[in-house]
Amino acid sequence: MTIAYFCVLIMGLMPYVATGIAKKGFKDYDNSQPREWLAKQTGFRARALAAQNNLFESLPFFFAAVIIASIAHAPQDRIDTLAMGFVLSRIAYLICYVANWPTTRSIVWLFGMICVVALFFQI
Template identity: 50%
Template sequence: MHSINGVIYLILAACLLPYVFTIIAKKAAGFRARDNQNPREFLAKSTGLASRAHAVQQNSFESLPLFIAAVLMAEYLVLPQSLVMTFGIAYLVFRVLYGICYLANWATLRSIVWLLSILCPVTLLLLIIRILSL
């Protein structure tokens, strides 16, 4: 039986992860209730750690559609659950490492980890294409 429960947790974790970096950005920038009148402008003007955390948060949201589409398509086309979970968990791990690298200002390693994170859903999509072409 093909269980979608694990995939739901993967998607939930991926969707919540950007908010972790949002909280870090706001804490590092000294965000206060009065700044909530225009939080996007406040964070756009941030510098240092707060700015980097804000960038992680934005990039994390940007990568979500590709990840969610790949995982749902993999489920729909019944790729082996072990493959879906392996690439899904790897994506999440790489996204956390990406955030750590960004916060630590390790630009080269950050770019490598970003590429590895994106390769996870891309690989799932390529596997789907392969199955459909059989």
């Protein structure tokens, strides 16, 4: 398995990390209706849920970029580097979202998008 493929796995699991943060401590958590419970949350829980949604939304673009670059036989070290850059940016993005640092969050989001777009230019 390449580093980039491992990054795909990490990114596939990362939205669930955000969910775990949103459910931290399970304060009055209702497992019979988890979506309703999450929709009522505020503060860091609501931000973690928003981060989860954004993480899910970014997956298809990232997955496609890694797969297409791999199929096109782009240099593997570049694919790996850009994939790691994306993963690191998304980890920072999650931290910034939960911590309520909107400007920094936007900057790291942009860095992640640059990594994905750059993957397409490797072909």
